[in-house]
Amino acid sequence: METRYAPDPVRFERMNTAEIRQHFLIDDLFAPGQVKLVYWHTDRMIIGSITPTTAPLTLEAGQELRANYFAERREIGVINLGGEGQIKVDGVTYSLAKRTPCISGGAAGRSSLAAWPLPTRPDFTWSACPPTRLIRSNWRKRRPSKQPPWAARPRPTNANSTR
Amino acid sequence: MIHPEGIQSCQLVMGFTELAEGSIWNTMPAHTHERRSEVYLYFDLAPDAVVFHLLGQPAETRHIVVRSGQAALSPSWSIHSGAGTRNYTFVWAMGGENQAFSDMDGVKMEELL
Numbered sequence: 001m002e003t004r005y006a007p008d009p010v011r012f013e014r015m016n017t018a019e020i021r022q023h024f025l026i027d028d029l030f031a032p033g034q035v036k037l038v039y040w041h042t043d044r045m046i047i048g049s050i051t052p053t054t055a056p057l058t059l060e061a062g063q064e065l066r067a068n069y070f071a072e073r074r075e076i077g078v079i080n081l082g083g084e085g086q087i088k089v090d091g092v093t094y095s096l097a098k099r100t101p102c103i104s105g106g107a108a109g110r111s112s113l114a115a116w117p118l119p120t121r122p123d124f125t126w127s128a129c130p131p132t133r134l135i136r137s138n139w140r141k142r143r144p145s146k147q148p149p150w151a152a153r154p155r156p157t158n159a160n161s162t163r
Numbered sequence: 164m165i166h167p168e169g170i171q172s173c174q175l176v177m178g179f180t181e182l183a184e185g186s187i188w189n190t191m192p193a194h195t196h197e198r199r200s201e202v203y204l205y206f207d208l209a210p211d212a213v214v215f216h217l218l219g220q221p222a223e224t225r226h227i228v229v230r231s232g233q234a235a236l237s238p239s240w241s242i243h244s245g246a247g248t249r250n251y252t253f254v255w256a257m258g259g260e261n262q263a264f265s266d267m268d269g270v271k272m273e274e275l276l
Contacts, residue, residue, distance in 0.1 A: 081254070
């Protein structure tokens with residue numbers, strides 16, 4: 001897991017292009033067949049990508065977390081940016097179409113997040129934060145039913161987006 | 164998506180914004196939020212297109228040239244805005260002390276340097 005410490009504003013003002021990119025840009029996400037993790041010490045957020053190709057990939061805790069499993073003390077938000085894929089959490093498989101999110105972790109139990117490839121090549125991006133209270137899960141289990149509301153096509157924004 | 168009025172979470176706020184064709188700017192007017200840091204992951208950007216992502220304090224802005232599939236990190240003291248050579252979509256994710264979207268400090272256009 002790559003670790004990054006954010007420079008303070010004073011040091012930032014004196015950084016050149018290479019230094020700014022080194023500290024504030026992640027440019028090696030979505031490597032085929034790999035899990036990429038960046039531990040950003042600002043708010044202790046972990047940002048990453050999971051790009052399964054021919055075999056499933058599992059999110060491991062790693063030495064940096066000193067945890068029994070990745071989501072033991074964290075919640076994970078995942079959005080699929082590629083083709084349809086599958087994610088297994090606590091033994092339950094969920095299908096995620098492109099631009100579909102899900103969240104896991106914290107009090108959801110001993111959740112181990114694993115991602116499966118489908119022929120459509122999913123690219124999962126995710127962020128993980130330490131939770132401060134019990135969270136409520138809100139996603140559908142994999143079944144041939146209609147898509148949940150939040151899986152609907154996103155609405156285009158105006159020309160000058162404030163987000 | 165993942166926010167107090169959508170999919171419930173404890174701290175994480177996460178979603179994405181899609182720019183219509185012909186649009187290039189995001190998050191302008193700019194803002195900061197002292198109680199949350201934020202990450203922008205740009206995607207669906209054409210191979211020959213880039214986004215000039217702006218960061219830094221309002222009076223000391225810098226830029227990073229970002230391409231599709233790359234993420235820009237924004238500490239709480241930094242603005243986070245961008246202009247692309249074409250339209251794009253970006254994932255935004257925040258974490259910190261609260262989830263209140265309105266807890267932000269807008270930057271007036273005349274303050275930007």
